[in-house]
Amino acid sequence: MECKRKKDKLLWVSHMIPYPPKAGLLNRSYNIIRELSNEYDLDLFCLSQRQLVEPYFENYSLGVQESIRTLQTYCVNLHIESKPIVSSFLRKTFLTIKSLLKKYPYSIEWLSSKSFKKSIERQLSLSEYDLIYIDTISLIKNIDLKKLHGKTILIGHHNIESEMMKRRSFNTKNFAMKTLYWIEYKKLLRIEKKISREIDLNVVCSYDDKKVLDSICETTNSIVVPNGFDFGLIENFKRDPKTNSLLFIGTMDWYPNVDAITYFYDDIWKRLKLEVPDIEIDIIGSNPPERLVKIQENDPSFRVHGFVEDISNFLSSASVYVCPIRDGGGTKLKLIEAFAHRIPCVANPISCEGIEVENMQHVLHASNPDEYVECIKSILESRVNGHELAERAFESIFAKYNYEKIAKDFTKSVTAYRSTKCAE
Numbered sequence: 147m148e149c150k151r152k153k154d155k156l157l158w159v160s161h162m163i164p165y166p167p168k169a170g171l172l173n174r175s176y177n178i179i180r181e182l183s184n185e186y187d188l189d190l191f192c193l194s195q196r197q198l199v200e201p202y203f204e205n206y207s208l209g210v211q212e213s214i215r216t217l218q219t220y221c222v223n224l225h226i227e228s229k230p231i232v233s234s235f236l237r238k239t240f241l242t243i244k245s246l247l248k249k250y251p252y253s254i255e256w257l258s259s260k261s262f263k264k265s266i267e268r269q270l271s272l273s274e275y276d277l278i279y280i281d282t283i284s285l286i287k288n289i290d291l292k293k294l295h296g297k298t299i300l301i302g303h304h305n306i307e308s309e310m311m312k313r314r315s316f317n318t319k320n321f322a323m324k325t326l327y328w329i330e331y332k333k334l335l336r337i338e339k340k341i342s343r344e345i346d347l348n349v350v351c352s353y354d355d356k357k358v359l360d361s362i363c364e365t366t367n368s369i370v371v372p373n374g375f376d377f378g379l380i381e382n383f384k385r386d387p388k389t390n391s392l393l394f395i396g397t398m399d400w401y402p403n404v405d406a407i408t409y410f411y412d413d414i415w416k417r418l419k420l421e422v423p424d425i426e427i428d429i430i431g432s433n434p435p436e437r438l439v440k441i442q443e444n445d446p447s448f449r450v451h452g453f454v455e456d457i458s459n460f461l462s463s464a465s466v467y468v469c470p471i472r473d474g475g476g477t478k479l480k481l482i483e484a485f486a487h488r489i490p491c492v493a494n495p496i497s498c499e500g501i502e503v504e505n506m507q508h509v510l511h512a513s514n515p516d517e518y519v520e521c522i523k524s525i526l527e528s529r530v531n532g533h534e535l536a537e538r539a540f541e542s543i544f545a546k547y548n549y550e551k552i553a554k555d556f557t558k559s560v561t562a563y564r565s566t567k568c569a570e
Contacts, residue, residue, distance in 0.1 A: 150258075152187050153186050153187045154185075154430070155166075155273065155275045155276050155277070156188045156277045156278075157189045157191065157275045157277070158179060158191070158279045158281060158502050159279065159280045160175060160190065160191070161192075161193050161194040161195070161280070161284060162194070163195075163198070163209075163217075163226055164195060165212075166213075168306075169198075169396075170397070170479040170480065171433075172198065173373075174374070174570075177374065178549065178556070181549050181553030182556065185553065186227045188221055189223040189224070189269065189273065190225070190263065193227045193257060194226055194231065196231070196233070197399065198230075199213070199230075201432035201433060201452075202432075205402055206382070227259060227261065227265065229261065230283045231256070231257065232482055233256075237256075238256070238522045239538060241255045242326070245333070246326075246329065250287060250333065252282045253330065253334060254286060254287055254337065256284075257285055257287070258301050263290075263363070270294075278298070279300045279301075279349070281301065282303045282307075282523070283341055286341055291345065291472065298347070298560070298564055298567075300345065300348070300560070301345050303351070303359060304403070305351075306362075307338065307426060308331050310464055314401075315327035315330075316475055324376070328483065337360065338359070338363055338366070339363045342359065342363040344485065345367075346563065347563055348368040348369070350368050351370070351371065351500055356370055362452070369560075371498075372500070373479045373482060374552045375482050375486045375547055375548070376549055377548055383463055384462065385489075386462050386463060386465055387462075387465045387529075388463045389424070389465065389526075390424050391426055391428070391464050391466075392454070392464065392465065392467075392468050393430075393466070393468070393489065394407060394427065394430070394468050394469065395429075395430045395460075395483070395484075397431045397433065398429075398431040398432060398434035398450075398452070399434075402472075402473040403431060404471040405471075405473055406469070406472065408437075414515045415448065417515055417516075417519050418522060421523055421525065424447075425447065426449065427447070427468070427565035428451060429449065429456055430460060432452060434450050464557050466491070466525050466532070468485070468492050468493070468518070469481050469492070469494065471497040472493055474520045477502070478500075481493060481542055482547055486532075488536040489536060490510075490525045491536075493510070493511065494511060495511045498511070501543075503542055504543040505526075507535075507564065508538050508539035509539060510524070
């Protein structure tokens with residue numbers, strides 16, 4: 147009789163409730179947790195961020211309840227911190243000042259929770275874990291690494307936080323903000339160097355991020371677990387593109403997305419409309435800033451929708467997906483989603499960092515307004531060329547960015563590391 151293999155125990159510590167899979171961070175964490183639950187007995191401990199819950203549900207309480215019902219399917223034990231992280235202007239100001247005076251940067255201070263730390267310590271005293279996965283280095287104040295000696299510890303890097311802050315400092319024109327971002331960058335860099343050497347494995351989203359992290363931290367203990375897509379969602383999906391219809395999807399309180407769409411409107415949109423007068427764009431994502439919402443009052447063809455429950459019609463009808471993101475880090479799930487839905491894409495090269503696609507082969511790169519106008523026009527004027535571009539992109543990502551494959555590769559990498567460590 148074949149014996150069933152005993153699963154290893156995994157504690158996953160998250161800075162958010164990883165549900166619903168509607169945006170980048172939520173999508174990645176939810177799908178990987180779902181797939182890893184087949185490989186591990188998984189316990190999930192989460193902080194809660196109200197702004198990541200409320201846009202998707204009638205209210206915060208109902209959102210938490212539905213999240214619990216779904217996540218319990220995959221978790222042996224589930225803990226969601228009862229008091230959500232506060233993101234008020236007053237708290238942000240206080241933490242900014244505090245981070246200037248203390249050793250930890252703002253990115254770490256804002257997720258610091260004494261009650262959450264106690265909950266994790268209590269759980270660690272009750273259960274023996276084979277693996278402990280910390281979903282961002284920004285959670286590091288909530289976990290005492292010295293008490294985890296002998297356990298395999300992994301830290302996730304959705305972005306290389308220091309590099310993202312460095313880029314933000316370079317791109318900001320306001321001197322005071324440039325200085326704040328630079329201080330944040332230097333503190334994050336110090337923390338990344340220290341922590342990356344103390345833990346067993348760093349989990350990054352792309353080989354580009356691996357190269358950066360290994361370089362700045364002078365380590366080689368990074369493994370790549372890319373962002374992906376749940377291809378089961380598109381089994382019955384069909385494309386029916388409208389003429390001259392653009393699309394962008396992204397959470398609109400995340401500064402790289404806001405910067406991207408502001409830049410697109412200010413520098414590209416009017417030029418594009420001169421060339422294609424009946425062009426229109428749909429921008430989808432929760433919490434859009436007031437300035438972008440008001441644009442459509444004077445220009446109905448520039449439509450800012452906020453959160454949309456079902457975006458399938460937008461994905462079906464878009465002629466071109468535009469991704470003018472020129473800041474941030476990690477891999478852009480929004481682009482992988484567009485490739486998966488076979489939408490021809492025009493994107494800033496920064497948007498494509500970490501995704502194994504090539505300019506002219508899978509996507510058209512654009513770095514300035516003239517290039518955006520010419521690339522968008524070239525797809526709109528030749529549907530055949532756009533279709534071929536999208537088909538090549540789909541074939542490329544289908545082979546590499548399937549969450550089932552991603553989770554299995556994660557398990558193989560961790561198992562190989564632990565076997566090597568035991569052999570030493």
